[in-house]
Amino acid sequence: MDAVDRVHVVPFGSELDRIVEPVVRYRADVVYLLEHDDPHHETPEYHDEVVAALDAEGLEVRRRDCDLRDVYDVLGVVTTIAAEHRGDSVRVNVSGAGTLAAIGATIACMDVSTDATAYYVEPEEYAHDADAEPISEGFSDLATLPTYPVDSPSRDQVAVMDYLAEREGGTARPKKRDLIDHAEEAGLSFVADRDPANDKAKFRLLDTHVVSPLVEDGYLEIREVGRRHLVELTERGHNALRAFRHKLEHPE
Numbered sequence: 001m002d003a004v005d006r007v008h009v010v011p012f013g014s015e016l017d018r019i020v021e022p023v024v025r026y027r028a029d030v031v032y033l034l035e036h037d038d039p040h041h042e043t044p045e046y047h048d049e050v051v052a053a054l055d056a057e058g059l060e061v062r063r064r065d066c067d068l069r070d071v072y073d074v075l076g077v078v079t080t081i082a083a084e085h086r087g088d089s090v091r092v093n094v095s096g097a098g099t100l101a102a103i104g105a106t107i108a109c110m111d112v113s114t115d116a117t118a119y120y121v122e123p124e125e126y127a128h129d130a131d132a133e134p135i136s137e138g139f140s141d142l143a144t145l146p147t148y149p150v151d152s153p154s155r156d157q158v159a160v161m162d163y164l165a166e167r168e169g170g171t172a173r174p175k176k177r178d179l180i181d182h183a184e185e186a187g188l189s190f191v192a193d194r195d196p197a198n199d200k201a202k203f204r205l206l207d208t209h210v211v212s213p214l215v216e217d218g219y220l221e222i223r224e225v226g227r228r229h230l231v232e233l234t235e236r237g238h239n240a241l242r243a244f245r246h247k248l249e250h251p252e
Contacts, residue, residue, distance in 0.1 A: 005029040005088040009081050009116070011068055011105055012036075013097030016046055018121040020053045022093060030060045032081055034074065034097070037065035068097045074104025075243040079152075082108070082116040083250035090116040111152045113247075153214065153240055155247045156188045160210050161219060162248060164233040165241055173223075173230040180206055 008023045012033040023031050031054055035047075054061045064081070067073040082090050092109055094102040109118040153161065163182050167174050180202050183191045190209035196202045211231065214220040219237035223230045233241070 005085065007081070007085045007088050007090045008032070008093060009078055009090065009105070010034065010093040011066070011074060011097035011101035012047065012050070013068060013101065015096045016050055016053075018123055019050055019093065019096050022119070022121055023054065023059065024057050026091070028059055028091075030062065030085075033061060033063045034066040034068065034077055034101075035063055036068040036097075038067070038069075068101040071100050071104040071107070072239040072242045074101050075108045076245065078105050078108035078116070079111060079114050079243060080246035080250075082114045083246045086115065086250070092116050092118045093121060094118050095121045107150070108243075110150045111244075112150065113152055152244050153217075153219070153247075154209075156183070156190050157210050157214055157219075158241065158244050158247045159183075159186060159188055161214070161233055161237055161241045162245065164220075164231060165238065168233070173232065176203060176206060176211065176229050176231060179210070179231060183210075 006026065006028045007030045008026075008028040009032045010019050010023070012019065012035050019033075033051070051061055051063075064077055066077045078092055092105050094105045106118050108114055109116045160179055160183070163179070163186075164174055167178075180191070180199075182188075183206070190205050191202060194205060196205055211220060211222070214237065215222060217236075217240075219234060219240050221232045221234055223232065
């Protein structure tokens with residue numbers, strides 16, 4: 001039986017104690033630091049102190065670029081790391097990088113297909129100049145956040161959204177017929193597991209398991225042009241694809 005790693009994922013902003021002390025206290029094996037990837041953003045000097053402190057504790061530190069001001073980017077990175085560590089114990093510190101990063105990390109942990117637990121670290125006191133020093137000091141308490149499970153798109157649905165994204169900018173907008181052809185070529189489960197007898201059955205399966213749920217969630221739009229039903233990915237659908245594309249590489 002493989003050993004279970006204790007993995008902590010931390011959006012890494014203007015904090016030091018709220019990042020270091022929890023992972024040391026709870027004996028993390030691997031720590032992911034999600035660092036803001038804006039080339040115009042100057043990294044605070046105390047970031048090196050955080051990495052040095054974690055190294056000194058013998059922890060494995062892995063650094064990932066992430067747009068900490070983009071909820072969907074944070075969401076996508078956290079869900080991807082959790083998928084890469086399926087079977088391990090994954091905890092996510094939502095207090096390390098401000099409001100938007102906290103929202104993305106928290107929603108990631110709410111996804112029923114993401115096996116990760118969010119926690120919030122209460123500091124002892126707050127500072128003021130985050131460029132010169134961490135925005136808070138000390139470690140007063142740690143609280144595991146309550147969960148309100150939410151459903152994310154299925155792997156089949158993500159695969160269809162990915163196909164639509166790849167076809168954008170082409171001369172012909174994808175039709176439902178194109179989605180069925182792609183599903184058969186890619187072996188998507190809503191077709192492969194049911195062996196539909198005819199095209200009518202295939203279209204019914206496509207609508208039931210993919211198109212209708214995605215339209216209801218605001219991820220797809222259907223435009224009728226004559227007798228054709230053209231399928232388009234919405235902006236919300238693009239964001240969902242960014243958040244859950246990992247399902248294509250890490251099946252549930």
